[in-house]
Amino acid sequence: MTSKPHSSLHTVDRRHFLRSGAATLALPALEAFSAHGASTVAAGAKNFVAIGTYLGWHQNAFFPEQAGHNYEMPATLSPIAGLRDEFTIFSGLDHRAPNGHGAWSNFLCGQSPKSYSLDQKVADSIGAKSRFPSIQLAAGAGESDTKEGNGISFTRQGIKLPQVQRPSVLYKQLFTSKADRARTEYLLRSKQSSLDLVLDDALRLQKSLPSRDREKLEEYFESLRAVEKRMGRQLETINDPVPQPDYELPSYDPITPNLQIEAEQIMYDLMTLALETESTRVISFFLHGLGQVFSFDGKALGSGYHGLSHHGNNPAMIRDLITIETAHIHCLAGFLEQLKAKKTPQGKSLLDDTIVLVGTGMGDASRHSNANLPTLVAGGGFNHGSHLALGGSKNETPLLGDLFITLMQRLGIEADSFSNASRNLNQLFS
């Protein structure tokens, strides 16, 4: 099978009002959503979006050759050249984590793979204010993949969070139809009304157990309370006017891995809508990479995505790899442009209110090295426009976690450490 992301690119463009800005949201006035949190936003950014690839970013095409403001735009980033003043490129940052595929998932986790990830830390601090404390998305993984899914978001307990892959599912969650809402409400209310019977039975059971077992079972009751609370919150808002965007989803879900680029475009559109309608403040988006063979302009690439990442310095394979990565950035460009064009009720651009972190836990997939992770930060109201080359002696070079601390502070979270990092990079943005 081959895909034709480019040919479908313009159909997506045409269909999606957002880029043209022609349509508006059929909302009960956008300003209605500005009621909460208005006084705190002036201090910094409000939303956080993290985007991570599984197979890294080819370093030579991601890092500019020159440091500072006057760098020449590297190949992979060419689609966002026009947004030069809206982002900063970082080189030299990593988590000092061990090499190999095993440590890959630590993009947002810091030194230990599969631990409390940055997005979840942020969601636990600021997520509760919106309908969805956080949203986790993925593209390119394929639903028939039987392997343990990869991911980038982990709870405090180190549990990997599920990711939504079907745009239609995300859309349904964000903008449920009336019929769906009635069904959801029925399910929630009937559940709520019967839960006491299950709970009574469970408590009777718990009481009879020895003390160690009783304590262990507390995990169950804690979880049940959390789910109940969430159900309560869902019920509170279920009859709120749900924004009904004038947005037409494609009639199919591009979930097969070779439709990844198309999936990314749609996901970015929906992410913009989610942020704009304040449905959530925290999103993580995972760009997977398996053996899928992409076609661009009707021509299939020489090898699958994963195969290309092991390029072994073969120029033809590197060229194809950069083609894919540039396509990722092309989609990102659409996202950043949409955010920039949208205004918050305070008159700020949505991009200034949203920190977009783009990176990976894989420094160089060809060697399975997890050092020097390609990283980019856009938006969030920072002073952007340069390439910050943070090389130097191994012990002095800041950690990627130091950047995370700065991002958290920007979001109004009092944080002075993250994983193995305890400094910050605030000075670099001043």
Add this chain to the structure above:
Amino acid sequence: MIFTANRYLRFAGVAVIHFAVLATPVKAEEVPAAIQDILFKNCLQCHDADSEKGNVNLDRSSIDWTNSNQRALWQRALEAIDRGLMPPPEKKSLTSEERKTALAFLDEKILEHTAIGGTLPRRLNKTEYESTIRNLFHLPEFRLPAGFPNDTNYHGFNNVGEGLVLSPPHLESYANIARHIADEIFPPTKPAPEKKTWSAGPEDMVLSFSAAGVHGNALRLASRSVDIMRSCSWPSKIEISDSGTYKITVDASKFLSKSGSPFEGDMMLEVYARAVTATDRSKVSDFRLLKKIAVTSEEPQTTAFQADLYEGETVLFHWKNARMTHDPPATGEAFEVLSKENPRFLAAWLKTVFPSGDPKRPIRISNLRGRNGWDTVSKYMADPDLDLTHATTDSALAQAFFKLAASKGKASIADCLCYFYHTRGPAMEIHQLTIEGPSKRIESPIDLKRRERQLKITGAPHKGQAREDFVRGMLSSFLPRAFRKSISNDTIESYLNIATRHWEKGHSYEEGMHLLFRNILISPRFLYRCLDPEGMDDFDLATRLSYFLTQGPPDETLIDLAQRGRLSATRPSRTDPSKVEYWVLRRETERLLPTSHTDPMIQSFVGQWLDTDTLRGIMPDPKFNFDETSIDIAKYETEAFFTEILTKNLPITDFIDPDFTFSSIGFVQRNYGFTPSKYLGKNLNSAAKQKLQRLEIERGGRHGGLLGQSAILTATANGVDTQPVVRGVWVLENILGTPPPEPPENIPALTPDTQGTITPREMLAAHTSDAACAGCHQHIDPVGFVLENYDPVGRWRTEWPGKTATTIDASVTLPDGTEIENAIEFKAWLLDNIDLFSKCLAGKLMTYATGRVPNYAENREIEEIVKKNRENDDGFRDLVLALIESETFRTQ
């Protein structure tokens, strides 16, 4: 944790003593003078209250043995002395008399105060949960949704109580699945479907391999192969959401060749219904034929028809009477015919396939795959200087080519020929597809299945039976299976209440049942196993046995035995009448023990014990030529090997040095570099080389046994380099059963420099020269380094990679002082010390079976079993049976 607790003790020491003197009976026992002397002379220099080196303080005049933290501390001390880790090498060691006295004292005290048992309540892990749902609800295909939270490993296994945390995302997932299951049994009434129209043009159709090509405004098909990926196309962006009758409209035309023999008659286009999720490896016959269309003209003709399509389907196009098939002999003949018609065609192919002009040296045929091959051939065909010397069908070169095209396994040639037909014809052209509807809703096979399933789960009420009575009866037979426990009437009533209360509010029967099942599925009684105030009863024993051996819930037989209290029945042992034997438990164990390498227990236990479940994530560097198929074979080897030893009751020494393995000849030749003697000098075809089978090998060789198996050597490397430390830790943990303590923080992993300037041996030496590292690394490094002759995929090598090749010297000194040259001698050493391995394996099985890490007393029982088993032929199956009969297994 232990050490923090000790710190507190020291801090609060004074207060504790006062309190003890005044109020409570002293639980702490005085340490005998002889022991105090030994500690003072040998240990307290570092481990007194002031230095507390490594956070260990052994300066106690009395010890409270009932305190588990205290016991854990002294157990560590015992193990450190026993394994010779303490006192450290640079200090004076204990005299043998002191050693004996100290070990005997600690052993007695710890054993006296350690009770057998202590598994925490465990929620079902992912696999167990999945198979339980499949079983209970007759949903053999049920799979957890992709994002279901993963289990956490604890001591190497994903089913240990401490690791099986239940968190809010879990409960949320359980609740979602519960709703999904309830929907399956009592489907909510669907709103009437909206009528829709889907259209697909050539651009929206799947191009699989070379099955189809887009030319202008048409999609062209060329082959009638039964393999859909080689012949068919289908729109990937259409997925029917409501089963019903639809109007399907297809525009198709003939595309005829300008030269050559004409295509006579109509072209028959078949339209099938294909599940969107069906694999591309399906055959045409796997699908439902909807319509045969006779395509009669070169101008697009429109055909419309009505057909039933089910939820989740799309349509598939197949050209029934295409000239081309993908059968090898027919491909050869097709080439002959085409070559006769067009010598330039033949000449171009010959130039492509035999660039050297030598009929014995064709290029790699797979390089022709797809457009690559056709681009080359058509470029040559257009070349005015094309050499036509051999372009007659009877030339030697042409004959060699036809033979090649007619041979098996050369589908790439046929794929490439598809391109010829796509561009030159004859080909089937499809221009447009439209699906409109549904005009009528129909019950799909899925709906029908749902109704049958409901009947299986709930049964049907007798005539005139009250709703409540029917559901009460249903619960009294369903709940014991769902909760794996005998269920009190109170519990039955409280669940029945869920439904009755809902009915009272005016909801339908189905809605009440839907709610009831949703709640059963999030009850802790369902989610956890073995919740019992009294310890284990027969139900819990059945549950433990069943999940251990089958990964699934107890079957009818076990539930029946448990209900009658027969599973734990005993009788006097035939070999030793002073003891009893659990003969029913033993009989059931024998019934349920896995028999095939694909059984879930084998896959799960072997994968987790030996870490071979990590193989798929490793992706070895292409230079090792170790692809997905190699990984499959390597995994098969280890799993089939384990199964053979288990089912044939072979001695445990066979794990280390067997005279057999399971693999394919091809893999053994390629990866292990030898040919089993039976096959020496034999000329095997490729099918024989790929066949997976039991192979005899020589004992005492490089390969064979766990330590020489590719799966394990790959799993303990990272796909690029070997990592002797990782392998060393792995051997300590999984072969010798003496895991080293956690490494200190801030130490980066050792990444060997493949430039070859420093050999791994020199880099590793750094560990043992630094005293801080030496303590652990003198144990870790040798048992990892001795495997250096195995490369990251388990091939034997004699030189390290790098610019300047260095000969590998894998000789090491084992912690017990034995000097060995290489992995072969290491295996011999293991055979001499086989109890170390047997205890380790038995301990792993017990951890996996009981969901707890065996404690001191349990390890003692395991040791006894291992010893007794060795004295009785050392069969592995016997060992497993004995472990299941042990008190450790039978205790909560």
